[in-house]
Amino acid sequence: MLLQRKFLISLCAIVLIGSSNLGHTDALQDAINSPHRSDENRARDTWRHPSETLRYFEVEEHMSVIEIWPGRGGWYTEILAPYLRDRGTLYLADFSDDMASGYVDASRKALREKLAKSPEVYDKAIFIGFNPGNDEALLEGKQVDRILTFRNAHNWYMYGGGEKNLEAAFAKLFAALKPGGILGVVDHRLPEKADDSAQENSGYIKQSTVIAAAEKAGFELAGSSEINANPKDTADYPEGVWTLPPSLRLKDQDRERYMAIGESDRMTLKFVKPE
Numbered sequence: 001m002l003l004q005r006k007f008l009i010s011l012c013a014i015v016l017i018g019s020s021n022l023g024h025t026d027a028l029q030d031a032i033n034s035p036h037r038s039d040e041n042r043a044r045d046t047w048r049h050p051s052e053t054l055r056y057f058e059v060e061e062h063m064s065v066i067e068i069w070p071g072r073g074g075w076y077t078e079i080l081a082p083y084l085r086d087r088g089t090l091y092l093a094d095f096s097d098d099m100a101s102g103y104v105d106a107s108r109k110a111l112r113e114k115l116a117k118s119p120e121v122y123d124k125a126i127f128i129g130f131n132p133g134n135d136e137a138l139l140e141g142k143q144v145d146r147i148l149t150f151r152n153a154h155n156w157y158m159y160g161g162g163e164k165n166l167e168a169a170f171a172k173l174f175a176a177l178k179p180g181g182i183l184g185v186v187d188h189r190l191p192e193k194a195d196d197s198a199q200e201n202s203g204y205i206k207q208s209t210v211i212a213a214a215e216k217a218g219f220e221l222a223g224s225s226e227i228n229a230n231p232k233d234t235a236d237y238p239e240g241v242w243t244l245p246p247s248l249r250l251k252d253q254d255r256e257r258y259m260a261i262g263e264s265d266r267m268t269l270k271f272v273k274p275e
Contacts, residue, residue, distance in 0.1 A: 027061050028054060031083035036118050041075050044246065047263035050079050052227045057184035057270060062087040063145035066138065066176060068130055069093065069152050072110035076150055081115075081122050089126065093138060096129030132156050132169035138176040145181050147173050151266075153187045153213075154205040154241075162200070163213060170217035174273060183219060183271040185210060186228055188241045188264040203241030207267045219271035226268070233265035 032050055059065060061083055070077045070092050077092060084090045094111065095104045115122035130138055156169045173183055190204035199205050211221055237243035241264050243250055248258060 028059075028079075028083055031079045034078075034082050034121070036082070036121050037078045038073070041073060041078055044075070044263070047228075047230075048075070049227050050076065053184070053186065053268060054079070054083075056223075056225050056227060056268065057146060057148060057182055059083075059146050059148070059184075060088075064089040064091070064142075065146045065148060066091040066093050066128075066144050068147065068149035068173070069095065069155075070111060072107040072114075074111050074114055076148065077111075077115075077122075077125070080148075081125050085121070085124050089144075090124070091126050091128050091139065091144065093128050093130035096131040096134065096136065098134055099131050130172070132160055132165050132172060138172045143176055143178040143181070145178055146184065147177050147181070148184045149173070150186045151188060153185060153210050154199070154203055157199055157205055157209070158201065158203070163209070166209070166213040167216050170214045170219065174217040174219060177273045179273055179275045181273050182222070183214070183273070185214070185269040185271065186266050188235070189229075189267040190235050194235065198235075201240065202235065204235045204264070207269070210267065210269060214269075214271050218273065220274055221269065222272040223270045224268065225270070228266035228268050230262055230265040232261045233263075235265065 028051060032045070059080075063084070065080060065084060065088065067076055067080055067090065074092075077090075080090050092111075094108055112127075115125065128139060129136070153166060153169075156166045157163070160166070160168075177183060187210065188204045190198055190202065190206045192206055192208060194204075194206070196206070196209075199209060207224070215221065233244065235241070237258075239247075239249040241247075244258050244261060244264055246263070248255065250258070
């Protein structure tokens with residue numbers, strides 16, 4: 001009788017855990033399947049694995065989340081905004097005002113115009129500014145549960161003066177994250193055997209470079225995943241990572257070859273801010 005009772009208790013626990021996970025997964029999948037997402041962005045799910053990636057970073061619908069530099073197309077914004085809209089808070093850390101340039105201004109304008117077309121999805125998203133090179137806090141007086149940055153670390157390295165700017169970026173992210181919170185990083189991965197100089201202009205960055213900068217800021221590496229890996233990517237192309245789709249900077253030159261490789265090999269790193 002005692003064994004039977006223990007079995008029933010264990011079974012109930014399994015069912016409850018399963019139900020909890022199912023609820024989280026369904027809400028996230030609903031956001032991924034939402035009809036407001038552009039066909040162009042949806043077509044890249046095969047390469048960017050949004051469901052697996054956001055679950056790996058343990059993003060839940062009731063959390064406060066900062067997305068760093070969402071870009072003009074707001075690829076992950078399309079998913080995070082509806083997912084967090086009712087129970088959580090989404091901060092979009094776009095380029096800050098002091099970064100004005102033709103590219104920056106066009107990107108900021110395009111993203112805001114995109115969001116304005118679907119207020120029922122994006123009306124609760126909050127814009128803030130982020131520039132690793134200035135002294136302004138990412139989120140003054142507040143801290144969040146999760147910070148996510150997709151394919152930005154290489155930009156901080158390339159355009160901001162290498163490791164120093166990369167470390168400055170991570171220091172700002174560290175300050176804006178709650179103790180115990182998670183920082184999720186995805187970026188184009190340069191093979192460790194490659195020369196360090198390739199990080200300066202290829203769009204790729206070494207995983208070890210990213211980890212070292214994050215740890216210097218105070219983060220602890222909680223794990224790494226091959227969710228977004230692509231072993232076909234050799235990271236040694238004439239136009240760097242932009243040789244591959246979706247950019248295809250060489251246009252029709254060797255197009256079939258680069259399409260067969262697919263999108264870049266990407267690191268997926270999970271850091272935690274110590275309690």
